[in-house]
Amino acid sequence: MKLPVIKTIQKTCTPEQIETALEVLENISEAPSLKEPxxxxxxxxxxxxxxxxxxxxxxxxxxxxxxxxxTFMKKVLGSIDR
Incomplete structure (x- = not known):
């Protein structure tokens, strides 16, 4: 996770656009031909x-x-520390 990337997405995309992108990526991730990288x-x-x-x-x-x-990054770091 990179905060500058998160901030850019948050500033330039609506929640609906982000949700659509998530759906696409989740579907693509299930393709059997994908390599680990x-x-x-x-x-x-x-x-x-x-x-x-x-x-x-x-x-x-x-x-x-x-x-x-x-706040978001503190939450992420807090979950890593556990």
Whole structure:
């Protein structure tokens, strides 16, 4: 997950666009011909899109974009520490 990528997606895409991209990537990820490196890239993209959706929700709830990004990353880092 990369916060600059998440912020760019969040600023330039609507939640509906992000959800559509997620559906496409999830379907593509099930193709039997994919190699492991390709699956890794798709997984990274899906993670960034999910992060952007969560940041969208935090902003819609009243947080600034900066605070929403920081809150999201703290949540991610907190889940890694466990």
């Amino acid at each position: 390709e699956i890794d890239v798709i997984g990274e993209l899906i993670s960034n899109l999910c992060g952007a959706l969560e940041v969208h929700e935090l902003v819609a709830g009243g947080m600034t974009e900066k605070d929403a990004g920081n």
